[in-house]
Amino acid sequence: MVILVTGANGQLGNEMQIVAKQSSDKYIFTDVCDGYEKLDITDLEAIRKTVKENDVKCIVNCAAWTNVDGAEDPEKYALVEKLNATAPENLAKAMKEVNGLLVHVSTDYVFGGDPYNTPCKEDQKGTPTGVYGLTKLHGEQKIQATGCNYVILRTAWLYSEFGKNFVKTMLNLSATKPQLKVVFDQVGTPTYALDLANAIMAIIEDYKKEWNLKHETWNYSKNGIYHFSNEGVCSWYDFTKMIAEYAGNTACDIHPCHSDEFPSPVKRPSYSVLDKTKVKETFGITNPYWTESLKKCIKNMK
Secondary structure, X not given: OEEEEEOOOOHHHHHHHHHHOOOOOEEEEEEOOOOOEEOOOOOHHHHHHHHHHHOEEEEEEOOOOOOOOHHHOHHHHHHHHHHHHHHHHHHHHHHHHHOOEEEEEEEHHHOOOOOOOOOEOOOOOOOOOOHHHHXXXXXXXXXXXXXXXXXXXXXXXXXXXXXXXXXXXXXXXHHHOOEEEEEOOOEEOOEEHHHHHHHHHHHHHHHHHHHHHHOOOXXXXXXXXXXXXXXXXXXXXXXXXXXXXXXXXXXXXEEEEOHHHOOOOOOOOOEOOEOOHHHHHHHOOOOOEHHXXXXXXXXHHO
């Protein structure tokens, strides 16, 4: 099967390149930057052309606007909506036309407006508190409306060896600052992008089994929204403490603080732990505990 990956130069896209080396399928990695096949996912005709020329039967969408604070700029709203909602809709339309599968990565930021205190389930109403979460929710809705075969994976607190992320920032700060203050009143679960990439590969393998049996005119029996993050719960403060400990940055004195000590143009979810029961039961996926995955990532960085 030919599988197209968008946003290949991002955190998840880079991890997809690593896990794809173990696959017998043909992967096409696209991005708008140099070093990759160029594909503008806001251009439906360009997507259709690439899908047709390469006989693509699955798209993994790792591309998005992810600058949460930057999305609040009124002048950027149309662009954020285009990247996070219209582009996924385009990918979904292209897959609908060839009866392929769209695997789309969404976010815990579709939640946050209600005071949750139990893990969020897939059928829970989206209550985003900012433009980023709202446009990602719009993307989910537009994909579903096309009627294509889709698996939407909501994830949270993504980090990896690649690109800019919280782990890399805190590794640097805890190594160079004598003291740090980190918020303790936002709770969720970190997710190692390599674990998410492996989960996506497992979903694609499952899809291929049904494809081989039913082929052209069928609906994938496992279409839907799923949650994937690592296991466990922590605050950003707890997360930082473990990052510093595993890196051996013991000289830095790390203190908890409230969110209002770091003013932001957007209110972030105070509790966005995701319930992963559905993805584990449906696909037989194992979610590693967050500290174990963090150790692996820091080891890989070294």
